Amino acid sequence: MKTMTRWSPARLLPALVLLAPLALAACDSSDGAAGGPTVSVLSPADGAQVAAPFTVKVQASVPLGPSGSGAHHVHVYFDDNDADYTIVESDTGQIAKAPPGEHTLHVSLRNANHSPAGAEASIRVVVGGAPGGTGTSAPGTSAPGDGPYGY
Incomplete structure (x- = not known):
C-alpha cells in the first residue's frame, strides 16, 4: 500500500527562497533605478556659457540610434518650446x-516614433560668445573685453 504525502506550504519554502532571486533578476529591465529609462546631460555643465554651434553630450540608460532603426533618440530644446527641437541619435549632438x-536646455528621451519615453533632464545655460565654444565655463568667467555675447 502506498502512503500519500500531505501537501504543505512549508515544504515549498526552500524552493521559493532559492528561486526568488532568479525571478527578481528576470524582472530587472536595467532601465534605471525606478524601472523606467533615464537620461541626463553630461555636457555642457549646468550654468555653462555656450555659443552656437555647440555640442551636447547625453547619457541614456537605453541605446540611442536612428529612429528609423526602432531605437530611442533624444529631443533637445530650449525653455518650454518643445515643438522646436534638435534630434540627437547618439550620445553627442x-x-x-x-x-x-x-535658458533652460531640456533633453527628452523619445521612442522611435517620437513619443515621450518617460525620461527628461534639464540644465541652465547662458548662450553667447564666440561660435564653437566648449560650453564648460560658468557665466561671468570670460576674459576681460569679451562681452557677454563675444562682441
Whole structure:
C-alpha cells in the first residue's frame, strides 16, 4: 500500500527562497533605478556659457540610434518650446542655433516614433560668445573685453 504525502506550504519554502532571486533578476529591465529609462546631460555643465554651434553630450540608460532603426533618440530644446527641437541619435549632438541669453536646455528621451519615453533632464545655460565654444565655463568667467555675447 502506498502512503500519500500531505501537501504543505512549508515544504515549498526552500524552493521559493532559492528561486526568488532568479525571478527578481528576470524582472530587472536595467532601465534605471525606478524601472523606467533615464537620461541626463553630461555636457555642457549646468550654468555653462555656450555659443552656437555647440555640442551636447547625453547619457541614456537605453541605446540611442536612428529612429528609423526602432531605437530611442533624444529631443533637445530650449525653455518650454518643445515643438522646436534638435534630434540627437547618439550620445553627442550638435546644436546649430540657440537664442542668446539665459535658458533652460531640456533633453527628452523619445521612442522611435517620437513619443515621450518617460525620461527628461534639464540644465541652465547662458548662450553667447564666440561660435564653437566648449560650453564648460560658468557665466561671468570670460576674459576681460569679451562681452557677454563675444562682441
